[in-house]
Amino acid sequence: MTDIERDVRGVAERAKDAAADLAPLNRAVKDGALLAAADALVERAEEIVKANAEDVARARENGTSEAMIDRLTLTTERIAAIADAVREVAELPDPVGEVIRGKTLPNGLELRQIRVPLGVIGIIYEGRPNVTVDAAALCLKSGNAALLRGSSSAYSSNTVIVDVLRGALEGTEVPADAVQLVPGAGRESAQALMRARGLVDVLIPRGGGSLIQTVVNESTVPVIETGEGNCHVYVDEAADLDKALAIAVNAKTQRCSVCNTAETLLVHAGIAERFLPPLLTSLRDLGVTVHGDDRVRPFDDAVVPATEADWTTEYLSLDLAVKVVDSLDDAVAHIREYSTAHTEAIVTDSQSAARRFVSRVDSAAVMVNASTRFTDGGEFGFGAEIGISTQKLHARGPMGLPEMTSTKYVVTGDGHVR
Template structure:
C-alpha cells in the first residue's frame, strides 16, 4: 500500500467512526451544527476568498476559460449565498428515523422499516468550491459522514473551506471528522478513495461525463451516477406551437451550462414547416447555434430567421454541449423520436410538447429516463424546482435513487422487529 493510500484509508476510518456517532443524533443537534457552519462561513469569508484568489490566479495562468474561472471564483456575496443555502437545509425535514412502512404480523411481531443514513459518502467533484459546502451540509443533515475530493484547481479554496467547517463543528455535538477533505492532489488519491470498499459506503461523482465515467469504471465502492444530461425535447404532431417555441427556447437558452438543459430538439415532420422557422428565429435571438439535419438546413435556407445553422454530424446527436448549441432533427413519427432518444439519451430528462393525451401517455410509458416532462421545460429537473430543497445531484441510474437526490435519497433503510419473546 502506498503512502497516499494509507492516508486516504486513515481519513476514511475516522469518517467511519464519526458516522457511527453522527447517525443517532437528533435533528436539533444537526441543525445547530449547520447554523454554526453558516455563521462561520460568513465570519471567515476573508480567509476563504484569500485562498480562492490563489486558485483563480493559477487557473488564469494555466489558460482556463472565463466560464470555468467564474465557476471557480468566490466573493463575499457568493459566500453569503452559500451560507444562506446551508440555512435553507436547516429548514428541511430530517429523513432519518422516518417510518417507511410497518405492520403487526399475524404472529404478533411489530415490523417497521425506517430510514437510516448511508454511512460514509465520498464525493468526487470538479471546479466549483461551493460544492464543498453543499455536499458537507447535505451529508450532515442526513446523518452521513462526508469525504470530500475536489479538483486540484480548487485545492486552496477547498482546504480553507473544510478548515472552517471543521472548526465550526467543535463543541456542537457533531463529530469533527464527519467532514474531511481527502488528502492528496493527484489522481492517486482519487483512485485510493474509489478503492476504499468497506470503509466508504457510496461514491457520488459530480462533474462532466468523463469524470463520472472514470469513477464508474474504476471504483470498487458503489457509485451513484449523477449529472451527465443529454436531454431531448420532442415536438409532436399535435403540439401547441406557441408552447413548443417557448419550451424549446427555455430548455436550451435559459441556462445552457447545466445538466438539465436541452441538447437535442426532435420535430415531427407534419409540423416542421410551420414550427421550424419560428423556433429558429427564437433560438437566434438567444444566440443559439443550430446543428441541423438536411430538412432543418432546407427550412433555414428558405426563411430569413437570422439563425446560425450548420450541418449536423453523427457526433452532434451524442454531444452534451453545455453551450449555446442545439442539435435539431426532423422525425417522421413519434416512434422514430423514441428510437433516437433510446440510442443517444443519458437517461436524465426528456420532454414532449403535445396536446394529445394519447401521445403524451405513449411517450411517458416508453421513455426510460429519470424525469419525463409533458409540456414543460427540461430545466425543471432540479431538487429545488421539485420542492425537495437542496440536492447533491441528479441521479441517472436506477438503483436506490433516481432523479434529483435530496436528503431522503441520501438514506437507506433498516427493519426494526419488536417481539415479546417470540421464537421461530
C-alpha cells in the same frame, strides 16, 4: 501501499468512526451544527476569499476559460449566499428515523422499516468550491459522514472551507471528522478513494461525463451516477406551436451549462414547415448554433450540418442538435438510442401521444408540456439536492435528503422464538 493511499484510508477510517457517532444524533443537534457552520463561513469569509484568489490566479495562468473561472470564484457575497443555503438545509425535514412502512405480523411481532444514513459518502467533484459546502451540509443533515474530493483547481479554497466547517463542528456534538477533505490533489488520491471499499459506503461523482464514467469504471466502492444529461425535447404533430417555441428556447438557453438543459430537439415532420422557421430565427438571435439534419438545414442558411457525434453530445453550451422525425415512435427510438436517461420532454395537446411518450421513454424524468430545466431538487420542492441520479438502483432523479438514506428493519417481539 503508497503514502497517499495510506493517508486516504486514514481519513476514511476516521470518517467511518464519525459516521457511527453521527447516525443517532437528533435533528436539533444536527441543525445546530449546520447553523454554526453557516455562521463560521460568514465570519471567516475574508480568509476563504484569500485562498480562493490563489486558485483563481492559477486558473488564469493555465488559460482556463472565463466561464470556468466565474464558477470557481468566491466573493464575500457568494459566501453569504452559500451560508444561507446551509441555513435552508437546516430547515428541511430530517429523513432519519422516518417509518417507511410498518405492521404487526400474525405472530404478534411488530415490524417497522425506517430510514437510516448511508454511512460514509465520498463526493468526487469538479470546479466549484460551493459544492464543498453543499455536499457537507446535505451529508450532515442526513446523518452521513462526508469525504470531499474536489478538483485540484479549487484545492486552496476547499482546504480552507473544510477547515472552517470542521472548526465550527468542534463546538457542537457532531464529530469534526464527519467532514473531511481527501488528502492530495492528484489522480492517485481519487483512485485511493474509489478503492476504499469497506470504509466508504457510496461514491457520488459530480461533474462532466468524463469524470462520471471514470469513477463508474474504476471504483470498487458502489457509485451513484449523477449529472450527465443528453436531454431531448420532442415537438409533436399535435403541439401548440407557441408553447413549443417557448419550451424549446427555454430548455436550451435559460442556462445552457447545466445537466438539465436540452441538447437535442426533435420535430415532427407534420409541423416542421410552420415551426422551424420562427424557432431557428429565435435561436439564432439568442446566439445558439443549430446542428441540423438534412431536413432542417433548408429552413435557415445558418444551420450547420449535424454529424453522428452531435446526437451523442452533451454540449453544455449554446449549441443544439435538431432533427425532423416522421412520428412519435421515431422520436422515441432516437431518444432510446442516444439519451443518457436524464430528462426528456414532449410538447403536445394530444393526451394519447403524451401517455405513449411517457410510457415508452425510460428516463429519470419525463416532462409533458414543460421545459427540461425543471428537473431540479429545488423546483420539485425537495429543497437542496446532492445531484440528479440517472441510474435505477437506490435512487433516480433529483437526490434530496431521503435519497441519501438507506433503510433497516426493526422487529420488536415479546420473547418470540421461531
